[in-house]
Amino acid sequence: MLSILDKYILKKYLGTFGLMLLLFIPIGITVHLAEKIDKILENEVPFITVALYFVDFTIYFANLLFPLFLFLSVIWFTSKLANNTEVIAFLSSGVSYYRFLRPYMIGATIVCIGGIFLGMYLAPSASEGFNEFSYKYLKKGKKDRDQSNVYRQINDNDYIYVSYFNVKNQSGSNFTLEHFEGNEMKYKISAGNIRYNDKDSTYTLSNYTKRTVGEDEDILETRPKVDTTFTFEMEDLTPVDYIAETKNFTELRTFIKREKARGSSYINRYEVVQYKRISLPISAYILTIIAVAVSSVKRRGGMGINLAIGIAVGMVFVFFDKIFGTMAEQSDMSPLVATWLPNIVFGILALYLLRNAKR
Structure with missing residues (x-):
């Protein structure tokens, strides 16, 4: 059962965190709107579309930076407790430092569950809306998503290649599909152009050629135009960078499993997204302990010093999280290690600070 102390601190913990979100998210929206208003007006985007975009932006922004907001909010209200000598009063009443931490850990658990x-x-759906709006109205257009030299393994037997794919027109050039059984190629389909038809989910191939490999001689079939179906999907030809961000937990696991079977070169990027969905919420515990250890001591200079330390530590954590994630995406570094390393490093720092704070 929660004591009066637990309820008091937990109320401060969640209330200040919520207030921090309410303060910073509108600022983020205002700054973002000020930067993009010219393009929004230029493209004559409907008001309802803009409103939905900023709903997605709010969720996307909150999911991205909630550990930093949590860290600063804990430092803020704990520093106030320390300056009012409330922390000293709690500890002088016989409450141990670990007991003093209990409501903080309860609050971190609530935030962690909410973050997961x-x-x-919620964030995958918001990320899809945020990115689609950005590409359609705020950037150069869908041509930014056009793909060059797409080479993909579709399944155990089939490989496709397109030298260039235009997302806006849903068409590509120099398309080939190679079908293998074991180590032997059984047939190869080539086309000068390929176009996807939304109406019936078929593909139109121009300058179509199919070479079937025979025991004595190959069979060659050519046609000016062919409408056909394939087992691959549009996203196989247009693997956008943020595709993993738009999938929920179950969809992402299935997607990564399928991409591994296809030998995708983007696996590390997808796994970084997957592991961060756990590592970032777990960081709520680590950042809470660091924040309490830093701010529970009354310092000369008051709250300003604690906030300065908090902002510095928070920015270093965000930097570590970004830099190791990028390293995993662009090198052979394990995505699992890259996403959890900041938590491990700052977890050690949290234990060190906690040990010294008890004194």
Whole structure:
């Protein structure tokens, strides 16, 4: 059962965190809107579309930076407790430092559960809306998503290649599909152009050629134009960078499993997204302990010093998280190690600070 102390601190913990979100998210929206208003007006985007975009932006922004907001909010209200000598009063009453931490850990658990739910189910949908709006109205257009030299393994037997694919027109050039059985190629389909038809989910191939490999001689079939179906999907030809961010937990696991079977070169990027959906919420515990250890001591200079330390530590954590994630995406570094390393490093720092704070 929660004591009066637990309820008091837990109320401060969640209330200040919520207030921090309410303060910073509108600022983020205002700054973002000020930067993009010219392009929004230029493209004559409907008001309802803009409103939905900023709903997605709010969820996307909150999911991205909630550990930093949590860290600063804990430092803020704990520094106030320390300056009002409330921390000293708590500890002088016989409450141990670990007991003093209990409501903080309860609050971190609530935030962690909320962060996991947000990252696994709400943020993917918001990320899709945010990125689609950005590409359609705020950037140069869908041509930014055009793909060059797409080479993909579709399944155990089939490989496709397109030298260039235009997303806007849903068409590509120099398309080939090679079908293998074991180590032997059985047939190869080539086309000068390929175009996807939304109406019936078929593909139109121009300058179509199919070479079937025979025991004595090959069979060659050519046609000016062919409408056909394939087992691959549009996203196989247009593997956008943020595709993993738009999938919920179950979809992402299935997607990564399928991409591994295809030998995708983007696996590390997808796995970084997957592991961060757990590692970032778990960081709530680590950042809470660091924040309490730093701010529970009354310092000369008051709250300003604690906030300065907090902002510095928070920015270093965000930097570590970004730099190791990028390293995993662009090198052979394990995505699992890259996403959890900041938590491990700052977890050690948290234990060190906690040990010294008890004194």
